[in-house]
Amino acid sequence: MKTINNVIFKDWKCALCETDDETFDHVWLCDEQEDSITILIAKCKEYLLLLINKYRANKDTVYTNLDNIISDDIWKCIYDNDALTLLDLIKGIIPVSFNNINTHLQNQNNFRKVIFEFRSFLLAESEKIWTYRCMMQHEKERINGISSQDKNNRIVNNSYIDIHRKIDNSNQFCLEALESRVNLGSNVLSYYGTDLLPN
Numbered sequence: 001m002k003t004i005n006n007v008i009f010k011d012w013k014c015a016l017c018e019t020d021d022e023t024f025d026h027v028w029l030c031d032e033q034e035d036s037i038t039i040l041i042a043k044c045k046e047y048l049l050l051l052i053n054k055y056r057a058n059k060d061t062v063y064t065n066l067d068n069i070i071s072d073d074i075w076k077c078i079y080d081n082d083a084l085t086l087l088d089l090i091k092g093i094i095p096v097s098f099n100n101i102n103t104h105l106q107n108q109n110n111f112r113k114v115i116f117e118f119r120s121f122l123l124a125e126s127e128k129i130w131t132y133r134c135m136m137q138h139e140k141e142r143i144n145g146i147s148s149q150d151k152n153n154r155i156v157n158n159s160y161i162d163i164h165r166k167i168d169n170s171n172q173f174c175l176e177a178l179e180s181r182v183n184l185g186s187n188v189l190s191y192y193g194t195d196l197l198p199n
């Protein structure tokens, strides 16, 4: 988010709440996004349910909710060091607990379709929240008289460090525990590293 502009934006706070530092997690945890996140979660649950019904094995059964299919914990919009949450879903990580969906479908190929279509939907919906953040950030820059030229002239190469996700290389065996909770993922984070609005 501030990878290339952390000279100009060194002391800037989140453009929405103007209170907290803007980490990746804060974009989704910001109080000002709460209503949008609530809608996002409801839409995602509804769409996942639709997909399960679309590819279900038993055509005599219509699922009306996700109870007994996947745990509700995955929809919590919180940072949790010990469990996967909505923040991880947004990053493209599918928890291994989603494998339980497979037992309600016709075959493995349908499971792949459900996961692929769900991830595409979630990415498109989360893009709306990210776009709003970018719009507010650009407006803040405009009010403060910061031009695209200013930003381009002040590019630095300091890497972005997420305060919540510091990696301890001396403790690599913990990765196995993480792997056991993750089914698949991809590099969607790079998508959020850029502003969506034209300069």
Ligand SMILES: [Zn+2]
Pocket (backbone or CB within 6 Å): 014, 015, 016, 017, 018, 019, 020, 026, 030, 031, 032
């Ligand atoms: Zn905020």
